[in-house]
Amino acid sequence: xxxxxxxxxxxxxxxxxxxxxxxxxxxxxxxxxxxxxxxxxxxxxxxxxxxxxxxxxxxxxxxxxxxxxxxxxxxxxxxxxxxxxxxxxxxxxxxxxxxxxxxxxxxxxxxxxxxxxxxxxxxxxxxxxxxxxxxxxxxxxxxxxxxxxxxxxxxxxxxxxxxxxxxxxxxxxxxxxxxxxxxxxxxxxxxxxxxxxxxxxxxxxxxxxxxxxxxxxxxxxxxxxxxxxxxxxxxxxxxxxxxxxxxxxxxxxxxxxxxxxxxxxxxxxxxxxxxxxxxxxxxxxxxxxxxxxxxxxxxxxxxxxxxxxxxxxxxxxxxx
Amino acid sequence: xxxxxxxxxxxxxxxxxxxxxxxxxxxxxxxxxxxxxxxxxxxxxxxxxxxxxxxxxxxxxxxxxxxxxxxxxxxxxxxxxxxxxxxxxxxxxxxxxxxxxxxxxxxxxxxxxxxxxxxxxxxxxxxxxxxxxxxxxxxxxxxxxx
Numbered sequence: 001x002x003x004x005x006x007x008x009x010x011x012x013x014x015x016x017x018x019x020x021x022x023x024x025x026x027x028x029x030x031x032x033x034x035x036x037x038x039x040x041x042x043x044x045x046x047x048x049x050x051x052x053x054x055x056x057x058x059x060x061x062x063x064x065x066x067x068x069x070x071x072x073x074x075x076x077x078x079x080x081x082x083x084x085x086x087x088x089x090x091x092x093x094x095x096x097x098x099x100x101x102x103x104x105x106x107x108x109x110x111x112x113x114x115x116x117x118x119x120x121x122x123x124x125x126x127x128x129x130x131x132x133x134x135x136x137x138x139x140x141x142x143x144x145x146x147x148x149x150x151x152x153x154x155x156x157x158x159x160x161x162x163x164x165x166x167x168x169x170x171x172x173x174x175x176x177x178x179x180x181x182x183x184x185x186x187x188x189x190x191x192x193x194x195x196x197x198x199x200x201x202x203x204x205x206x207x208x209x210x211x212x213x214x215x216x217x218x219x220x221x222x223x224x225x226x227x228x229x230x231x232x233x234x235x236x237x238x239x240x241x242x243x244x245x246x247x248x249x250x251x252x253x254x255x256x257x258x259x260x261x262x263x264x265x266x267x268x269x270x271x272x273x274x275x276x277x278x279x280x281x282x283x284x285x286x287x288x289x290x291x292x293x294x295x296x297x298x299x300x301x302x303x304x305x306x307x308x309x310x311x312x313x314x315x316x317x318x319x320x
Numbered sequence: 321x322x323x324x325x326x327x328x329x330x331x332x333x334x335x336x337x338x339x340x341x342x343x344x345x346x347x348x349x350x351x352x353x354x355x356x357x358x359x360x361x362x363x364x365x366x367x368x369x370x371x372x373x374x375x376x377x378x379x380x381x382x383x384x385x386x387x388x389x390x391x392x393x394x395x396x397x398x399x400x401x402x403x404x405x406x407x408x409x410x411x412x413x414x415x416x417x418x419x420x421x422x423x424x425x426x427x428x429x430x431x432x433x434x435x436x437x438x439x440x441x442x443x444x445x446x447x448x449x450x451x452x453x454x455x456x457x458x459x460x461x462x463x464x465x466x
Contacts, residue, residue: 122336129340130406142406148413160410232455235448241430243441262430266444270451 006095007088008061009102010312011305015057016105016200023053024205031212039219039268040185041278046213047190050197052290054109060294060301087305091313113196117152120188124150127158136176139164145244147175149182152189157182166244167237170229174237177225187217215261219268223275231269238266334382341365342375343384343398343405350397351388357396 030049034042065086089095127150131138137157140146145163149155157179167175182188194213198206226234242262268275335343345360346352352360358372367375376396379385384405387394 125337126335126340126409129337129344130402130409140406140410141403142410144407144410146410146413232448232452235444235451238430239441239444239448242444245430246438246441263440263444266447270447 002092002099003089003095004065004086006098007086007305007309008065010089010094010098010308011064011087011301012057012061013098013101013105014305014308015060015301016054019053019057020200023049024201027205027209035212035216036276038275038277039216039223043185043187043190043213043216043220045278046209046216047194050194050201050209050213053200054197056290056294060297063294063298064302064305087302087309089309089313094313109196109199112199113192116192116195120150120152120192124156128156131158134159136180145241147179147241149179149188152186152192155183155186155188163241163244167240170233171237171240174225174229174234175241177228178221178234181221181224182217185217185220187221191217215264218261218265222265222269223272226269226272231272235266235269238262238269335384338365338367338371338375339379339382339384342372342379343400343402346385346396346398347402351395353390353393353395 027049034046034049036042037045089098127140128138131140133139137159140158140160142160143162144160145166146160147158147163149157157176159175159179163175164172191210191213195210198209201209222234222238239262341361342357345357349356349360354369354373354376357376358366358369361367361372376385376387376394380387380396384398384400385396386399387396
């Protein structure tokens with residue numbers, strides 16, 4: 001049992017590493033396509049893209065250990081005996097090491113997720129305790145012009161009095177429309193998941209992935225607000241709020257705005273008709289292609305796993 | 321006896337929900353003892369007296385409240401104003417947005433960073449005005465971009 005679990009864990013970890021590498025290398029090629037999609041679709045696909053290495057690796061590893069009809073997906077071969085077999089480590093210590101590594105990796109991901117989830121929930125409770133409930137948002141009696149959405153499953157929109165007093169009713173409606181979109185899309189949770197799944201990426205790639213999905217989420221909410229108020233009203237509100245926060249006497253002297261992001265969002269709004277919508281049949285084709293590749297990859301994966309096991313445990317594969 | 325403590329080390333994020341509710345009671349009615357604080361919390365969330373006492377003790381240690389000994393009991397009052405605490409919490413939010421540490425915990429309409437100047441904002445406004453002019457020239461375009 002330990003040998004099987006250890007083998008499965010080791011194969012999963014190796015595949016996860018290799019797929020992460022492959023997805024990182026492919027990302028610069030696929031990124032322009034993702035960024036050209038409607039941001040609501042692009043952000044969803046990007047979450048799937050960065051979640052794929054860990055889950056595809058796990059699925060492929062499970063399939064390697066699932067009994068299948070002879071010669072269906074794995075080419076026939078023998079290691080002393082010619083019986084149907086899964087790649088298996090026989091050395092107990094190697095198997096335990098594989099299992100321990102997998103447990104550690106899973107605990108690291110879950111730990112990071114739980115810590116951030118706890119921090120977010122605590123922060124939300126703190127603001128809720130001091131904010132007063134209004135129609136669709138919580139008002140914070142503070143002079144700084146700030147609006148934000150906090151929480152995971154049931155996010156809440158928090159708006160400061162400083163911002164409320166300096167916006168027209170239409171601008172306020174645009175801001176609340178944008179934040180309500182974050183709320184209904186559960187963007188905080190979406191971003192947290194990408195943050196956790198991208199933990200294994202190199203720092204530069206991780207930063208880029210996080211920034212890209214953040215921009216897509218913001219654009220998705222801008223587009224949602226624009227569907228009610230028009231792209232120009234949303235763009236004007238963005239610049240207005242940008243100017244307000246920039247001119248506010250904030251605690252940090254160097255504070256200004258993310259001009260690059262604000263500019264990208266305004267440009268995206270003014271050309272929002274040019275974004276491509278992802279059709280359901282395109283999604284079905286994508287899933288089918290991934291499934292097909294996964295099935296085709298089983299044979300090389302089986303032999304690759306056996307090569308890895310033989311390298312780690314030279315006495316291993318000859319006994320089934 | 322009043323112990324004066326500096327409030328400069330206050331970190332808004334180290335306050336729990338009950339601590340914030342206790343502070344809320346003290347802002348509304350300062351110089352009250354633990355029993356009165358418990359009464360002020362209302363029937364819905366009233367914890368036991370010992371829980372309120374330990375919450376007040378924690379708040380005192382964190383320098384959010386001061387206390388005066390009157391006979392055998394202490395009376396408490398907030399040493400930080402509501403506005404000041406909220407200001408700090410908002411400052412935390414802005415800082416978290418600024419340095420990107422909590423980019424996944426909250427979403428904001430406009431995120432803070434350090435690379436926008438007045439000229440960039442002016443040119444964005446000009447761009448929007450230009451788009452508006454285009455839409456006036458081509459009637460019906462506005463409804464399409466909605």
